[in-house]
Amino acid sequence: MQKSPGLLRLLKERPRDGAAIEEMTAAAFGPDRFQKTVYRLREDVPPIGDLCFVCLDQKDRLVASIRNWPVLINEKWPAVMLGPLAISPELRGMGYGKALMWHSMAQSRLQGHSRVVLVGDPEYYNQFGFRRELALLLQLPGWVEDRRFLALELVAGSMIGVHGMIGKPLLPKKSRRRKKG
Numbered sequence: 001m002q003k004s005p006g007l008l009r010l011l012k013e014r015p016r017d018g019a020a021i022e023e024m025t026a027a028a029f030g031p032d033r034f035q036k037t038v039y040r041l042r043e044d045v046p047p048i049g050d051l052c053f054v055c056l057d058q059k060d061r062l063v064a065s066i067r068n069w070p071v072l073i074n075e076k077w078p079a080v081m082l083g084p085l086a087i088s089p090e091l092r093g094m095g096y097g098k099a100l101m102w103h104s105m106a107q108s109r110l111q112g113h114s115r116v117v118l119v120g121d122p123e124y125y126n127q128f129g130f131r132r133e134l135a136l137l138l139q140l141p142g143w144v145e146d147r148r149f150l151a152l153e154l155v156a157g158s159m160i161g162v163h164g165m166i167g168k169p170l171l172p173k174k175s176r177r178r179k180k181g
């Protein structure tokens, strides 16, 4: 039986967590991860800070992380793109991934989001309500294995009629200085 790590603390990700998250994500997803289609949507786009969380153990070591990115479907429907999610290898299969998933989804809804998309194993993500059927009318800007491209309605009916290419969100324009004269 696995040894319990004791109480874990869940925090919003802090700037200082970046390096440990990178290390854990690299170990979980390998060096080819940047080639993945979802990374194209993350390039030059900051994650949603209020939807990025870490778990720390009692020695303040990072043991789990989840991040979420903003996307825009067909230039009109905003959505959250979930991932990456990673749990430290020695703590896998103990329900922490599940806890982080439910937390992230609840926070997404509380912060006003109504739909979530991801690319991941349906065998894992179906238990949270993610469905292949809800993503059938969506496209990603690159190849993904169809069966792993999933969507979730945080609000019933929020995927009805939603279709098209998933793109980057419109980032707020930098305030322009007025020209003198």
Ligand SMILES: CC(C)(COP(=O)(O)OP(=O)(O)OC[C@H]1O[C@@H](n2cnc3c(N)ncnc32)[C@H](O)[C@@H]1OP(=O)(O)O)[C@@H](O)C(=O)NCCC(=O)NCCS
Residues within 6 Å of the ligand: 028, 029, 085, 086, 087, 088, 091, 092, 093, 094, 095, 096, 097, 098, 099, 119, 120, 121, 123, 124
């Ligand atoms: C996948 C991952 C995030 C799951 O987190 P975890 O804490 O190990 O999973 P949990 O203990 O919360 O598992 C919850 C349930 O999902 C099941 N499960 C776990 N990993 C699974 C997988 N890869 N496929 C299918 N089911 C899985 C568990 O058996 C458990 O079932 P139960 O509730 O009936 O007992 C974690 O194993 C991990 O970091 N893996 C490497 C990175 C990765 O693959 N990330 C995302 C997947 S695309």
